Amino acid sequence: MTSDKPTRELHELREEARALLNSIEDYAIFLLGADGTVLTWNAGARRYTGYEENEIVGRSFEVFYSEDDRKAGLPQRLLGEARDHGRVENEGWRFRKDGTRFWADVIMTALRGDDGELRGFLIVTRDLTGREAERRTRLSEQSLRMLLASIKDYAIFMLDPAGRIISWNAGAERTKGYRADEVIGRHIAMFYPPIDVQRGRPQRLLEEAREHGRIEDEGWRVRKDGTQFWADVILSRIDDDAGHLVGFAKITRDLTERRRAEDQLRVRARQQASIAEVGLFALQTRDLGTLFDRTGTIVAQTLEMELVRVLERGSDGKLLVRSATGWPDTFGRALERPDDLLAEQGVRSGAQVAIQSAGHGGLPYGYLGVYSRDRRELSTDDAYFLQAVANVLSSAVTRRRMETQLRLAESQAEIERIRATRAHEQVRERDDFLSVAAHELRTPLTALQLKLQSIETVWRKKPGEAIAAKFEARIEGALRQVERLTELVERLLDVSRIAQGRLALTVENVDLVAIAREVIDDLAPAAEQARSELRLLAPEALMGAWDRGRLQQALVNVITNAIKYGGGKPVDIRIEQKDSHVKVAIEDRGIGISEQDHDRIFQRFERAAPLRHYGGLGLGLYITRHIIEAHGGRVWLHSTKGAGSTFTLELPLRSAPLQPSDNMGALNE
Amino acid sequence: MNETDCPRGVLIVDDDPGIRETLLEVLEDADFCPLAVANGQEALEYLRQGYKPCVILLDLMMPVMDGWQFRAEQMADPQLDPIPVVVLTAYNDQNGLTCGAYLHKPVQLRTLLETVSKFCDEAAA
Numbered sequence: 074m075t076s077d078k079p080t081r082e083l084h085e086l087r088e089e090a091r092a093l094l095n096s097i098e099d100y101a102i103f104l105l106g107a108d109g110t111v112l113t114w115n116a117g118a119r120r121y122t123g124y125e126e127n128e129i130v131g132r133s134f135e136v137f138y139s140e141d142d143r144k145a146g147l148p149q150r151l152l153g154e155a156r157d158h159g160r161v162e163n164e165g166w167r168f169r170k171d172g173t174r175f176w177a178d179v180i181m182t183a184l185r186g187d188d189g190e191l192r193g194f195l196i197v198t199r200d201l202t203g204r205e206a207e208r209r210t211r212l213s214e215q216s217l218r219m220l221l222a223s224i225k226d227y228a229i230f231m232l233d234p235a236g237r238i239i240s241w242n243a244g245a246e247r248t249k250g251y252r253a254d255e256v257i258g259r260h261i262a263m264f265y266p267p268i269d270v271q272r273g274r275p276q277r278l279l280e281e282a283r284e285h286g287r288i289e290d291e292g293w294r295v296r297k298d299g300t301q302f303w304a305d306v307i308l309s310r311i312d313d314d315a316g317h318l319v320g321f322a323k324i325t326r327d328l329t330e331r332r333r334a335e336d337q338l339r340v341r342a343r344q345q346a347s348i349a350e351v352g353l354f355a356l357q358t359r360d361l362g363t364l365f366d367r368t369g370t371i372v373a374q375t376l377e378m379e380l381v382r383v384l385e386r387g388s389d390g391k392l393l394v395r396s397a398t399g400w401p402d403t404f405g406r407a408l409e410r411p412d413d414l415l416a417e418q419g420v421r422s423g424a425q426v427a428i429q430s431a432g433h434g435g436l437p438y439g440y441l442g443v444y445s446r447d448r449r450e451l452s453t454d455d456a457y458f459l460q461a462v463a464n465v466l467s468s469a470v471t472r473r474r475m476e477t478q479l480r481l482a483e484s485q486a487e488i489e490r491i492r493a494t495r496a497h498e499q500v501r502e503r504d505d506f507l508s509v510a511a512h513e514l515r516t517p518l519t520a521l522q523l524k525l526q527s528i529e530t531v532w533r534k535k536p537g538e539a540i541a542a543k544f545e546a547r548i549e550g551a552l553r554q555v556e557r558l559t560e561l562v563e564r565l566l567d568v569s570r571i572a573q574g575r576l577a578l579t580v581e582n583v584d585l586v587a588i589a590r591e592v593i594d595d596l597a598p599a600a601e602q603a604r605s606e607l608r609l610l611a612p613e614a615l616m617g618a619w620d621r622g623r624l625q626q627a628l629v630n631v632i633t634n635a636i637k638y639g640g641g642k643p644v645d646i647r648i649e650q651k652d653s654h655v656k657v658a659i660e661d662r663g664i665g666i667s668e669q670d671h672d673r674i675f676q677r678f679e680r681a682a683p684l685r686h687y688g689g690l691g692l693g694l695y696i697t698r699h700i701i702e703a704h705g706g707r708v709w710l711h712s713t714k715g716a717g718s719t720f721t722l723e724l725p726l727r728s729a730p731l732q733p734s735d736n737m738g739a740l741n742e
Numbered sequence: 743m744n745e746t747d748c749p750r751g752v753l754i755v756d757d758d759p760g761i762r763e764t765l766l767e768v769l770e771d772a773d774f775c776p777l778a779v780a781n782g783q784e785a786l787e788y789l790r791q792g793y794k795p796c797v798i799l800l801d802l803m804m805p806v807m808d809g810w811q812f813r814a815e816q817m818a819d820p821q822l823d824p825i826p827v828v829v830l831t832a833y834n835d836q837n838g839l840t841c842g843a844y845l846h847k848p849v850q851l852r853t854l855l856e857t858v859s860k861f862c863d864e865a866a867a
Contacts, residue, residue, distance in 0.1 A: 515832035519848040520760040526851035527768040559848055 101198040104184070107191045109134050109152055121177075121200050123170035134196065137167040139174075155181035155194055164201065176202045228325040231311070234318050236261050236279045248304075248327045250297030261323070264294045266301065282308040282321055291328070303332035337454060344458040347375040351462050355469040359476075362396060364469055369398030372443060372462055376455055380418060380444040383428070383466070386436060395439065420444040424451050426463040430470040438470050500572070508569040511562045518562065522555045564692050567626075571699045578620035578703055580728060585615045585624065585655060586648055592628040593646065596636065604641040605661075607632065611648035615655060618727040619704055627700045628657070630693035631720045635661040638718070654706075655724045662717040671710050697722070704728035748775030750862050751795035755785045755812065756830070757804040765799065772855050774862065781805060782812025789822050796862035802831045802839070810839055826861045830854075 094102050094115050101118035105111060111134055114126035122129070122137065129136075135148040142148065142165070154161040160182050167177040178199040184192045228245035230238055237260050241253035249256075249264060256263070262275040269275070269292065281288045287309045294304040305326045313319050351368050358364050369381040385395035400414065415423070423444030430438035441463045443451075451459075529548045570576045586609075593607045600607045628646075635644040639661035647658045666674060675698045698708045705728045712718035752774045754765045762778035769776040777795065779785045781804045798816075802809035809829065816822045826842040830849060843857050 512832045515847040516758050516761060519832070520758075520764040522848045523764045523768050523851050523854065527764075527771055530851065531771060555848070 099199070101196070101200075103196050105134050105152075105194040105196055107193050109148065109194075112193060118198070121169070121175060121198065122167075128170075137177075139166060139168060142166075151179075151181055152194065155183045156191060159183050167198070175200045176204075226326070228323075228327075230256075230323055232261060232279075232321040232323055234283075234320055236275065236321070239320065245325070248296075248302070248325060249294070255297075266293050266295055269293070278306075278308055279321065282310050283318060286310050294325070302327045302329040304328060337452075340452075341454055344375055344454065344461075347371050348458065348461045348465065351465045355465055355472075359473070361470065361473055365396030365466070366398065368441075368462060368466060369396050372441070372459070373398050375458065376443055376451070378423070378443040378445045378449065380420065380423075380446075382414075382442050382444075383439060384442065385439040390434075390436070392439065415444060418444070419446045421446055422449040422451075424456065424459060426456075426459045428463045428470060429467045430474065438467065441466060504569050504572040507565055508573075511565040511569065514558070514562045518555060518558055522552070522559075525552050525555060564696065567696045567699075568692055571696065576699055576703050578623055578728075580618050580620055582616055583619055583621045583624070585617055585619070585657070585724075586611045587614065588621060588624050589628060589646060589648060589657070592625055592632060596629065596632055599633070600636050600644070603636045603639065605636050605639045606643040607636075608643055608645045609648070610645060612650070615648060615650060617655060617724065619724065620700075623700045623703070627697040627722060628659075630697045631659045631722065634693055634720070635659050635663070635718075639663040642717075650726070653726050655726060657722040657724075658719055659722075660717065660719040665714045665716050666710065666712040666718050667714040668712075671712065674710075675708065694720075749796065750774045751793070752776040752858055752862070753785060753788065753793070753795040753798045754778035755780075755782060755798060755804070755809070756801040757781055758801070761801070768851060768854065769858065772859075774858065782807030782809065782815070785812055786815055786822075789816070789825070790819075795825065796864075797842070797858055798825055798827045799858070800827050800829050800841070802829060802833065813839055813841065826864075828857055828861065 094113075096116055098117045098120050100115075101121045102115050103111060103118050104113040111129050111132055114124070114130055118129075119125060133148075135143050138148050147165075151161055151163055160180065162178070162180045164176065164178050166174045167179070168174050178201045180197045182195045182197075184195055186192050225244045225247050227242075228248040229242045230245045231240040233239050237258055238256045239258075241251075241256055245256075246252055260275070261279075262270050265275050274292075278288060278290055287307065290304075290306040290308070292304060292306070293301045295301055305328045307324045309322045309324075310318060311320050311322055350371055351364075354367050355364055358367075365383040369383065373379065373381045379399045381398040382394055382400065383396040384392040387393050394414070397414075400418065423442060425440045425442035427437035428439045428441055441459065443459060525548055529545070529552070532545060532548065567576065589609060589611060593609055597607065632644065632646065640663040642662035644662075645658075645660045647656075647660070649656055675694050694708075701708045701722050701724065704724050706722065706724040708723070709721050710718060711721070750773065752769050754762055754769075754776055756762050756765070756778065757780050762780070766776050766778055777788065777793070779788060782800075783806045785798070785800075786807070800809050800812065807815075809831070813827065816825070816827070828843045828845060829839065829841045830845045830847065832847040834846065842861060845854060845857060
């Protein structure tokens with residue numbers, strides 16, 4: 074190797090290289106001294122930084138760094154690293170002369186002499202500002218993409234201008250059921266129900282978005298598995314900077330749940346309206362068959378089930394079809410075999426609820442059933458609705474039965490009333506008959522009595538010989554019978570008067586003791602005959618306001634009874650005054666009256682003793698009670714079976730007699 | 743003796759033949775001149791023909807013309823009004839009828855004769 078020629082060649086080469094370096098515009102290439110002083114400059118450096126060669130050579134390269142970087146010692150650190158490692162590469166902001174900045178890729182290479190002494194640094198700087206922006210865009214795009222991809226509640230995807238899918242996110246996958254590789258490149262029509270595709274809906278939506286920039290839409294969309302969901306869709310047109318359509322962004326939200334909730338509310342509202350309708354109809358109609366038929370129609374429409382029926386439990390406990398909606402011409406056979414209908418009608422789904430009502434031995438009154446030939450799932454709401462309708466029917470059935478029972482009770486009450494009225498009429502008719510009969514009896518009695526008395530009179534005026542006495546006795550006997558008949562007639566008439574509330578009193582001042590004496594005197598022969606002694610224990614006199622004749626009658630009745638049932642033992646008649654009342658007690662020592670008969674014997678036509686042994690109409694005590702009660706007094710009995718009886722008549726001293734209900738009865742008693 | 747001329751004439755008005763027969767018997771026995779008719783209509787006919795009994799024994803409930811109707815007709819006729827009337831009835835209901843005396847069936851012979859005698863003796867006096 075020669076020294077001259079190679080040296081000249083090297084020099085030329087160096088100059089060429091220098092010229093080349095100087096001319097390079099895409100790179101700032103310059104040398105620094107070991108201390109960082111700028112030694113050389115080139116075109117690229119000038120272009121990047123705005124400094125002319127004479128402005129920068131001799132100054133520290135730190136001017137290209139921000140103040141913060143300088144304070145942090147970045148320029149010196151980079152020089153140090155280059156010195157230590159021979160080379161350092163760094164990216165970062167560098168500042169131009171005018172203060173603006175550019176993103177620089179800087180490579181610093183340490184230059185050493187043959188002796189290894191550091192001579193300086195070669196700086197090669199590239200302006201990466203453009204590439205940085207791209208990279209940053211790419212970065213943010215990537216994070217946005219990641220963000221979008223991670224969103225699960227919304228299906229967010231991009232379409233090209235033709236409507237083909239060019240991006241996909243997790244929400245889209247979740248909502249539609251497709252993975253990205255299954256949909257990228259395919260047209261969005263794939264998500265629409267066939268009917269919408271036929272009507273050109275996907276294309277129309279794209280066109281509207283193209284035209285208006287953004288549209289919103291709600292509708293059914295189809296998932297991969299074929300099920301549908303209710304989607305809320307926002308479709309936005311996307312343009313480049315020049316305003317050219319580059320595609321569409323589509324954001325889809327699955328509103329199926331919301332839609333379902335709305336549907337549920339709508340269905341519930343309709344079901345409630347239907348329940349109300351059935352309820353109103355139940356109130357209006359009295360006929361259960363009509364109600365069931367109407368209910369069947371309403372239920373069929375509300376639940377959208379084709380077949381509805383009401384089963385009713387017959388009196389034999391078997392279930393019969395009472396009403397059927399939607400069953401063609403099978404009602405007749407349905408009555409015999411209600412369950413065959415289901416198979417016959419091809420029923421594939423249905424439900425049945427009980428119609429409860431008491432009175433079927435604890436079993437339901439019947440059943441309300443809904444059926445479909447399709448596979449229909451009934452919701453909880455549907456079940457509640459059905460039960461509610463069945464409850465309305467239960468109420469109607471119960472009400473109906475109660476009405477029937479009420480009507481039955483009413484008609485029974487009516488029958489009782491009629492029966493009572495009839496009985497009352499019969500009693501009145503009997504009393505009327507009694508009255509008329511007794512009055513009619515008086516007429517022949519009158520004739521008989523007058524005839525006998527006239528015979529007797531004539532006989533006494535002109536007495537015959539031996540026969541006379543015989544006839545006289547017989548006529549007397551006949552007249553006694555007339556008296557007895559007369560007495561019987563009068564008692565019957567008393568009963569009739571009492572029954573008609575026409576027992577009237579003629580009240581005057583009378584001496585009760587005197588009346589009692591008269592009665593005892595009159596009855597003395599009868600008592601003697603019965604071997605009873607009548608003993609009066611009374612004050613000298615006892616004045617009061619009473620009906621003389623009626624009191625006589627009462628005393629006669631009671632004392633006659635005492636003699637009759639006295640068993641030949643003495644009968645005591647005690648009269649005493651106690652305050653404003655008088656008590657007359659008639660005590661016998663005869664057969665007595667058992668307690669169970671005490672009330673009964675004061676009733677009409679009643680007697681305690683057997684009729685065979687003791688005759689009489691059984692009216693005496695009845696009439697006596699009414700006579701005393703008409704005086705405002707009362708009658709009671711103390712008796713022991715077999716030990717005798719004591720009848721007590723209690724009278725107020727001054728009786729205010731009850732007025733007869735009919736004053737016609739008061740006259741001439 | 744013609745009963746229409748007898749000063750002790752008694753007009754018996756009663757629809758019951760047994761009563762008419764008996765009253766005729768007992769009154770004849772007591773020396774009255776009784777005449778018996780079956781109802782008020784017949785009684786009025788006799789009276790308007792000029793028959794003048796000293797007393798009328800009147801039943802109340804009779805067919806054709808009852809005692810009340812007869813009494814009304816009689817009182818409306820000045821010729822007939824003065825004749826005393828004794829009502830003899832099985833019923834206790836006189837229903838506002840006014841008359842000289844009431845007798846209730848079955849009447850005692852003595853009571854009947856005393857009452858009839860009283861009116862006829864008054865008429866004779």
